[in-house]
Amino acid sequence: MKSSILLFNPRPDPYYKPVDLPLSLICVSRFLDKEGYPIKIIAENLYPDPYQEIRESAKDSLVLGISAMTGLQIQGGLKASQIAKETNKDIKIIWGGWHPSVHPYQVLESPFIDIVIKGQGARALHDVVKRIEAGEKYKDIPGVIWKENGEVFTNPDRSLESIDDWPPLPYHLVDIEKCVMVTEFGTRTINYVSSYGCPYRCSFCSEVTVNNRSWVGLNPEAVLDDLEKLQNKYNVNGVNLYDSLFFVNVKRAKAILKGIIDRGLTLRLGNLDGRAKQLAEADDELWELLRESRTYSILCGAESGDQESLDAIDKDMDVEDNYKFAEKCRDYGVKVIFSTLVGIPMLNHTHQELTQKTNNQIDATIEMLDKFLSYDSRNRGQMFIYMPYPGTPLYDTAVELGFQEPKKLEGWAHMKLYDKQTPWVTPKQAQLVSMISSYIFMFLDSDTIIWAKGRIESPIKKLFFVWAYNIFAKIAKFRWKYKLFGFPLDYQLFLFAKRNNKSI
Incomplete structure (x- = not known):
């Protein structure tokens, strides 16, 4: 045995x-x-x-x-x-x-x-x-x-190997009914991965260290077989893509999207990870396939509305690329989750100067996201505070500037993307970022009510949730419209509700 x-x-x-x-x-x-x-x-x-x-x-x-x-x-x-x-x-x-x-x-x-x-x-x-x-x-x-x-x-590091001859994902190892979830693009959504790695050099990202800027993707026919199995065997109608970068090979991406159409699959893909510059420059065929396959959303590392910050993290793109990409998504009806980053370390600057630069990064990114969120009420902003990861190109810079690495594994358990981790980010900045990202952006996204309500089983709790949601949404939209982020009593009440949440 x-x-x-x-x-x-x-x-x-x-x-x-x-x-x-x-x-x-x-x-x-x-x-x-x-x-x-x-x-x-x-x-x-x-x-x-x-x-x-x-x-x-x-x-x-x-x-x-x-x-x-x-x-x-x-x-x-x-x-x-x-x-x-x-x-x-x-x-x-x-x-x-x-x-x-x-x-x-x-x-x-x-x-x-x-x-x-x-x-x-x-x-x-x-x-x-x-x-x-x-x-x-x-x-x-x-x-x-x-x-x-x-x-x-x-032992020596392991290089990414082709996954074309790998066995299919063994979904039977878990009770699927406990793992399907309600999302804005499917009442029975499940996670799936079709590729590993990323060839780009973003200096804050662990991909550079872990996979050495390499990438492998499952061939389109195998991906389509998996999707068809998920739809027919498990009655899945939404697939949440967990690829680090889905669009590395555009020819492959097109074949998958076209295959969804040709096979008559009715499930919808969501959260396909893509780079703004690459997709802004992609041909109309890709965008037409995204629309015809009913692809719901793209997750994009826009990173910043500040060009100096994009250069500091080796993003190899301009702020203008984010705008061109956002306009493409608007034109083709694709929702975008824009992920951004502030508090970026830069050598030859004092902590005071970096604190001011963090303010500039926050302001420039708010201005950029304000424009993008106006394109589609479903669009979602995310703002995180830079967190140093060992082995990444920016890590040594952060340490040189005063980041105190946890000396034991347990210390990393308390590291969060909304928290202050570096000496040049102030508590006030950290609270502002957390408030904007986890509270205001949540209520600006018109899809939030769909998936959140769908995960509450009790009709009474659902009714109360909708009532409370509408109140918080009005306050959050007012704050965003006038950029009023002071005296966050509503945010503290939201955090209290979040900490005591038992239903979502």
């Missing part, structure tokens, strides 16, 4: 309950599932008490695999790792995902973690499990870093 494999996806958000598919764990299970290993995937939307489930399941499991991003998932991952080790001293704890990939050695300092898989993890996890079963070392498995008797061993 094959050894049991236990996988855990910690909660990423302290306020909103998980409702979506633990996609990273589905992805890394491909090869093990194909060989018939019993795999148990645990997440908060799959089990009422995930930690008790880990306690019970770890007794008979060979490994516990944990996928973690920087932030709250580290806290949950450490708790799960400790529980598993206390339950079964022989179980091997394997961490993968974005944070372990950028900071593997600090992760391995935890007494509860044995192995880190850096980068693409499906084949590496399969090979590690095989070695554990055989009692052999992991010496020649690319991307694997591990400790043994207090000594750390490092």
Whole structure:
């Protein structure tokens, strides 16, 4: 009998309950599932008490695999790792995902973690499990870093490999009914990934470090087969794309969109990640296919309305490219989620100068987003505060300017994209960014009411939510129209409601 494999996806958000598919764990299970290993995937939307489930399941499991991003998932991952080790001293704890990939050695300092898989993890996890079963070392498995008797061993990085011959995503490993969610583009939406990596050089992004600016994409026919299966077998009508950059290969993107039309698929794609410059310059054929395939939305790293900031992060584009892209989306009826960044470190400046530059970045980005949001009431703005990630090109700059890196893994659990992490960003700026992004932009987006209301089961709670939503929406729109962000009592009330949320 094959050894049991236990996988855990910690909660990423302290306020909103998980409702979506633990996609990273589905992805890394491909090869093990194909060989018939019993795999148990645990997440908060799959089990009422995930930690008790880990306690019970770890007794008979060979490994516990944990996928973690920087932030709250580290806290949950450490708790799960400790529980598993206390339950079964022989179980091997394997961490993968974005944070372990950028900071593997600090992760391995935890007494509860044995192995880190850096980068693409499906084949590496399969090979590690095989070695554990055989009692052999992991010496020649690319991307694997591990400790043994207090000594750390490092293998060469793993290059992204073609995924065309990989087994399909094993959605059967979870209860799909607990993982479909209501979104603005589908009442039964599920997460999906069709490619990995990104070839661009944005200096704040972990892709540069983890995947070395490489990219691989599943061939169009295989993607279409997956989409058709999701629609026909699981009655999915919305697909949330998790590709780091969907449009790297425009010919491939066109083939997928055309295939959706030719096969008569009625599901809608949403949140396709794309670069403003590339899409602004794309031909009309691509845009017509986006419209004809009923593609709902594109996620775009617009990053800033300030050209100096775009240059500082090596975005290789102009602010004007954002405007051209936004106009294209308006003309073809595609919603856009514009992601932006402020508080960017720049050498040869004092903290006081960087604080002023952060103010300039906020003002320029507000001006840009004000224009974009006027194009379509569905458009959504996002504004984050720069957070230094180890290994990224900007990281050393941030450290030189005074960023204090957490000395232990636990310290990264409290890092959030809305919080002040660097000495040149003031608490006032951090509060403003959080208020604009998580509160005002939420209520400016006319789609919010659709998905939020759709996730509330109780008719009474739904009625109360709609009433409260309309009040907050009026205040948020008033604030945005006149750019009045002071005395945020309504925002504090919103945060109170968010912290006590049990329904969404």
